[in-house]
Amino acid sequence: MKNIYFTPGPAELYPTFYQHLQTAMDEQIGSISHRSKQFRDIYRFADEQLRTLLSIPDSHGIFFTGSASEVWERVLFNCVEHESFHLVNGSFSQKFYDYAGALHKHAHVLNKPFGEGFDAADIDVPEYAELVCLTHNETSSGVQMKPAEMHKLKRKYPKKLFCVDMVSSAPYPDLDFSLIDSAFFSVQKAFGMPAGLGVWISNQACLEKAEYLQKSDSMTIGAHHTLPTLWKHYKDFETPATPNVLFIYLLGKIAEDFNRIGIDTIRKQTEEKARMLYKFLETSDTYEPFVKQERHRSQTVVVATTGRKSPADVISTAKAANMIVGSGYGKFKESQIRIANFPAVSADQVAALIEALKK
Amino acid sequence: MKNIYFTPGPAELYPTFYQHLQTAMDEQIGSISHRSKQFRDIYRFADEQLRTLLSIPDSHGIFFTGSASEVWERVLFNCVEHESFHLVNGSFSQKFYDYAGALHKHAHVLNKPFGEGFDAADIDVPEYAELVCLTHNETSSGVQMKPAEMHKLKRKYPKKLFCVDMVSSAPYPDLDFSLIDSAFFSVQKAFGMPAGLGVWISNQACLEKAEYLQKSDSMTIGAHHTLPTLWKHYKDFETPATPNVLFIYLLGKIAEDFNRIGIDTIRKQTEEKARMLYKFLETSDTYEPFVKQERHRSQTVVVATTGRKSPADVISTAKAANMIVGSGYGKFKESQIRIANFPAVSADQVAALIEALKK
Structure with a gap:
């Protein structure tokens, strides 16, 4: 698969x-x-x-x-x-x-x-x-x-x-x-x-x-x-x-x-998927959005701190469900994951990832 | 095709x-x-x-x-x-x-x-x-x-x-x-x-x-x-x-x-195909090898002057037989063609090209 x-x-x-x-x-x-x-x-x-x-x-x-x-x-x-x-x-x-x-x-x-x-x-x-x-x-x-x-x-x-x-x-x-x-x-x-x-x-x-x-x-x-x-x-x-x-x-x-598809639609889809991801992070009792100011939060690369979970475990769990999540950059490997939100992934796939991250 | x-x-x-x-x-x-x-x-x-x-x-x-x-x-x-x-x-x-x-x-x-x-x-x-x-x-x-x-x-x-x-x-x-x-x-x-x-x-x-x-x-x-x-x-x-x-x-x-295949074999095959091409050019009453000194003749890019034929006609004729030959470089477009002799083309394909160039 x-x-x-x-x-x-x-x-x-x-x-x-x-x-x-x-x-x-x-x-x-x-x-x-x-x-x-x-x-x-x-x-x-x-x-x-x-x-x-x-x-x-x-x-x-x-x-x-x-x-x-x-x-x-x-x-x-x-x-x-x-x-x-x-x-x-x-x-x-x-x-x-x-x-x-x-x-x-x-x-x-x-x-x-x-x-x-x-x-x-x-x-x-x-x-x-x-x-x-x-x-x-x-x-x-x-x-x-x-x-x-x-x-x-x-x-x-x-x-x-x-x-x-x-x-x-x-x-x-x-x-x-x-x-x-x-x-x-x-x-x-x-x-x-x-x-x-x-x-x-x-x-x-x-x-x-x-x-x-x-x-x-x-x-x-x-x-x-x-x-x-x-x-x-x-x-x-x-x-x-x-x-x-x-x-x-x-x-x-x-x-x-x-x-x-139209650039307006692509931008709206990107924002909608980003909203799903940030909403999940904000309401999670484990994860948090790394970027505090909402206006500075990337719509295409969402960075999350993984709280009491280790990023390595989160990445492994997602991988078991055939979803590859990015590690934090450099020393942030120890506390963060990065999730790309590009046009190649659909809202359904983002929803599936969110479910996997909840586990 | x-x-x-x-x-x-x-x-x-x-x-x-x-x-x-x-x-x-x-x-x-x-x-x-x-x-x-x-x-x-x-x-x-x-x-x-x-x-x-x-x-x-x-x-x-x-x-x-x-x-x-x-x-x-x-x-x-x-x-x-x-x-x-x-x-x-x-x-x-x-x-x-x-x-x-x-x-x-x-x-x-x-x-x-x-x-x-x-x-x-x-x-x-x-x-x-x-x-x-x-x-x-x-x-x-x-x-x-x-x-x-x-x-x-x-x-x-x-x-x-x-x-x-x-x-x-x-x-x-x-x-x-x-x-x-x-x-x-x-x-x-x-x-x-x-x-x-x-x-x-x-x-x-x-x-x-x-x-x-x-x-x-x-x-x-x-x-x-x-x-x-x-x-x-x-x-x-x-x-x-x-x-x-x-x-x-x-x-x-x-x-x-x-x-x-082995690098020795690849080099020998390259030389054998180059020999076929140069021999054809030397014995042709139309084409000639552009490079006069044999020791300076490339084994991988053979350049020929097309004599009384126009390079454009030669290229068209070869193309009609589904073979794409390179044009001469720059101003030599008017008098030359270039034939690449890379490992991707076989001796049989070189022989077929020679037949097409004869037409």
Whole structure:
């Protein structure tokens, strides 16, 4: 019997994935040239479907990388001459900040404790910060930052570039791309695919910054997957190097499935399932939601403290019922579990998980 | 009816690929955590199989990236403080050289015309070059450099780091890894997989260089997929970021299939099929082998000039017989075709292609 993966990525594959993969194999998508019309049509299709799904305007290009972690590096290389600014409240926002240090950028940081979230009112962006790095969903702690707060912040600092890590939440957050310059995600989270593809959405302002930095003798924007090269090839729906053609095909097909359901419905379903999970945690005499402020609770990665139960036992019990729950992140393995609430799992499956957690 | 892809990558999928993919889907490899024992076992297995196949000693680690093009950048970031040296005789060796320029390295170059190859006797490595960048198989022109010539060169310059691009030939070249410090390939060529995974083999000397450079305040070795981070995680068969778990699984399985056949047999079969192709080209009154020097003729990507026939017509005729032949690279589209000779195509299929090309 197959397991249902409630892990925060890699995660349960979206139910239609298998059929799309079979079609791809039948059509020999794994063998076609990335310089062929057939590939350009695949890229164009994925681009159109993602644009519809996430309301991405023409000002932004959609590019493919090896992973979302790669984009942390690329956006810093391409959009920061001297200074970046990071909101850090968990392991993944911390890594984004650490990448800036590794590239010798002057990285400013506003820290909050693990499990707490940010609102626009908390934040003063340093004067010379060029890029503001936000994390919509901190996968390690289950904290989200509301898009409305991000938009408010950008309105206060309209001249700065804003970049949003939405790795473990896209397509859930309703970002206004007239305000957000760059955003990125990976496909092994809410898109229900295996890992191996990053998606980078970025606008003309980011491109112009990269082109300006590229002229400098004293710094580099990198050599691989630079914004100017990505954009140049993107105009013809091509890529500078051979990309993961198969996964781009599959992503387009799954985005099309999402569009058939409708993004509003997907968001409502996500919220409804999250409500079920948080209600269970709040009314349980064992579990508790880890994130105290309701407005900061992630809708896509629900983190629970397991109280008098050990997380290992909870995970084992769920596994016996063929449900795989994520462990707490790092040292929180000892006191927490993480439950992914992605479109691949249905409300019925969430209800079944809740029953299993009660045992 | 399915096509047979004789294209130089993406290429024909290895015949066992489909069964391995089905097993991976049955075992839900696309959903497992990259921090699980199950993933570490997959990485360890791929590592063991590649080590056996390519005779890789313990001095070298095996790492995974998004593509081989990414490795061009990574090896230059991690192993070059000031100066690199490149042998350039086609579009891909040129790109490796261009990447060095984009990273503001002082890149020395020895050029040869498209279609010509290098021998050790031709080459003086500049005094201060830290990394010697060689291309075993120039995919654009069908020229190879013999491993014996690479080994000879390294013996002449033992203190310099040697890096070999074997993107479109591995596992064919019999590299002596006691002499070659670093090498890399991608899986969509001779391993018969879809594109989306790069493999980087690199030794302790490269790691030490990266660790030394990382201490500098004035330069960066990048932030993503740095050698020190890759190596640190590799010790536990993990990766710094979420890798393409599914493709690592599939690569291990295909490498195991290759090992069952035996690398000597695979190399002999490759040479036998190459002999068939070159013999046909030499005796044809239409086609000619593009590479004049026999010792420089690639065994894995055979480039032919099509004489009085137009390449477009040749490609169409082959396609009508369900055989997909590669076009010439860049401006050579007008006069050449490229035929990949990877393990996924059998001697019988090569014979059938030759018959179709005769028409």
